Amino acid sequence: MTETILGTEPMQTYTLQNDLLLKALRGEAVERPPVWMMRQAGRYLPEYIALRNKYDFFTRVQTPELVTEITLQPIDIVGTDAAILFSDILVVPQAMGLEVQLNEGIGPVLPEPIKHIDDLKRIHVPDVNDSLHYVMDAITLTNKTLAGRVPLIGFAGAPFTILCYMVEGKGSKTFDKAKAFCYQQPEAAKQLLQMITDTTIAYVQAQVQAGVHVIQIFDSWSGLLSKDDFETWAMPYMLQIQASVQASCPVILYPKGSWYSLETLANNGTKAIGVDWCITPEFARAQTNSKVTLQGNLDPAKLLLPIPQLQQEVHNMISRFGVNNYIANLGHGITPNIPVDHAKAFVDAVKNYVQ
C-alpha cells in the first residue's frame, strides 16, 4: 500500500510496510490480528517519563519533534503494529477558547467551566488549521519519521466526553454537574455538543488530510449514561463525526462502558468498535453480528500477571474474538504501574498467536 504524506515539505511517498491494522479494519483475512495499546505512549515507559520531567504537558503536545519522539517510543520499545499520535482530547476545548490546565498527577482543570447557556458566548468553533495547526504539523513530522513502518492513528474525544470536562471543570467519577447540565439545560447542552461536534469534524478531517491512517473517537465517559441518554447525548454526535470522515479514513468508536450500545452502533454504520473487558467477546460478536471490526479488550491490570499466564490470557482473548475483523488491544489505557517487559510480552503474545 502506498501512502502520500502531505505537509510543509515537498510531498513524499512512503510504502506502508505494516498494514495489518488497515486490513483488519477493512475486514480482510489476516494470519494474526494487529496489536496496539491505548496510552501506549505513556507513563509506563521510562523514556516517556524522562521527557515528561524535562517538558511540561503543553510543550510536549505542541512541539512536533517531541510528539514524534513520544509517538515512536512504543513502536521502537514494545513493537506495536500502529502508532497513535501523542496528544490529548482536551486540546479541543482549549482551541474552542476555554482555559485547560493539565498538571501532572492532578488531572485536568478547566477553571472557568460552562455552567449556563450564556457561557457559550465565551467559546467558539475555531479554525482548527490555525488553533490546532501544531497537531497537523506533528502528524506530518511523525509520518515522515515513521517512514511507513506502521500506520498512524489520530484521535479526538467524543462530544459527550468533552462536554463532561467543559461543564464539570475537572475529572470526576460521576460527572454529576455535566449530567445535570444536560438534564436541566437541554437546549444549552445540545448547542454545546453541536459546537464541539463541528470543531471535532473539522479537526479529524484535518488530521486525515495531514496523513493519519485511522481515527479513533474516545467516549471515555459515555458509560455514565443510560441507553436512552446515550442515544440522546452521546451517539448522535459521535455518528456525525463518523459520517464526516468515514469515506476517507477508517473510524474506530470507543464508547467506554456503553455495552448496551453495540447493536445500535452496528446498525448505524459503525465499522469498528473498541470494547472494554466487561464485554465478553461472545456478547460483542453477537450484538454486532460480525458486521464490525472489534478492538480490545484485556483488563490492563492483567498485564501484571506472570508472563506465561499473560500469554495464555492473550491466546484465549484472540481465540474468543477470532483472528479476523479484530484488533488486539487493552480494554482501557495501559496504567503507569505496568513493567515494560510485560507490555512487550502482551504485544509479542499477539504476534506469536497460532490458532
Next chain:
Amino acid sequence: MTETILGTEPMQTYTLQNDLLLKALRGEAVERPPVWMMRQAGRYLPEYIALRNKYDFFTRVQTPELVTEITLQPIDIVGTDAAILFSDILVVPQAMGLEVQLNEGIGPVLPEPIKHIDDLKRIHVPDVNDSLHYVMDAITLTNKTLAGRVPLIGFAGAPFTILCYMVEGKGSKTFDKAKAFCYQQPEAAKQLLQMITDTTIAYVQAQVQAGVHVIQIFDSWSGLLSKDDFETWAMPYMLQIQASVQASCPVILYPKGSWYSLETLANNGTKAIGVDWCITPEFARAQTNSKVTLQGNLDPAKLLLPIPQLQQEVHNMISRFGVNNYIANLGHGITPNIPVDHAKAFVDAVKNYVQ
C-alpha cells in the same frame, strides 16, 4: 404481619404497618411498588448535615441514638417505604483489625493496607457481637423507634468491594492495586476474601437476629471486573453470604456495573437484584426471566429534572419494570446536590403511580 424485635429491652412485638417491600421481595401482587433510595439517610438532607457538623463519622455510626435519628430522617422527611440502617460498609475491615479513617470530603483511608499474604496475620475474623455490637444495638433501638412504620434494611459490603478498600487503602476509580493483588497473589486474595466472607456472614446473621427485615449486599466495585473475573473474585463470596441468610431474611444483591451477571445470579438462587441505570428494564427482565425481584434504577442525576419531567421518568420506569417483583429505587446513591423536594417528588411519584 407481626414482627418480634429482640434486644436488651424486654421483647416487644410490633405490627409492621407497611409491608410493601416484603411483599415485593416475596413476589406477591401489589398495587404499586415500594420505594426507597440508596443513601437516603445522607448528605442531601439538611437535618443530616446538622448532625454531621456536630458528631464525627464514627461517633454517628457507633451511637445507637444517632443511628436511629439519622435512619429515621428520610422516613419522616421524604416518606420512603423502608428504612436502611445508617452505617458504613467499612465497619467490617475495621472490626477485622485494620485501621479505617473516614474524614468528611476526603473519602476513606486505610493507612496500613493489605499488600502481601503476611499482612493477613494483622487481621482476624472477629466476634461480631463484640466488635460490631453497636450495630446490633442500633438496630434494636431503630426498630423500637420505628415501631413498625416501615421495615428496616440492614446491609454489608460484598467481599470483593471490601477487599478493594483493604488492599488499595483508599477510594479509586480503577482499584488497580486491588485487582493486581487478586491477579498476582491469588491465594492471598482468596484467603482474604474468605476471611471477609466469614466475618460478613456472622455480621448479617447478627443483623437479622437483631431484627432487620431485609439484607442488601453492596458490591460497589464489582463492575471493574470482567465476567470471568466477577465469577472468580466476586460472585462466589456474595453467594456464600446470600446462602447463609436467605432462609431467614430476604437478600438483595447489588453488584454495581456488573450487567453481565444478571442471568448467572438468577440461576444461582438470587431472589432480588439491584440494577443501575445503564441496564434497561427490558434487559434486566430478559436476563432474569421474571424469577427475581428487581430494584432500581433511576440515574440519580435525573432527580434534578423539573418535577413534572421527573414524574414522567418515574412513571416510565415503573411501567417498563412492571409493578410486581419490583422495588423502585435509584440506580446508585442519592448525591448531595439533590434538593429535598425533588427527592420527595421521586418518592411521591412512585406512591402515586397508576397504571
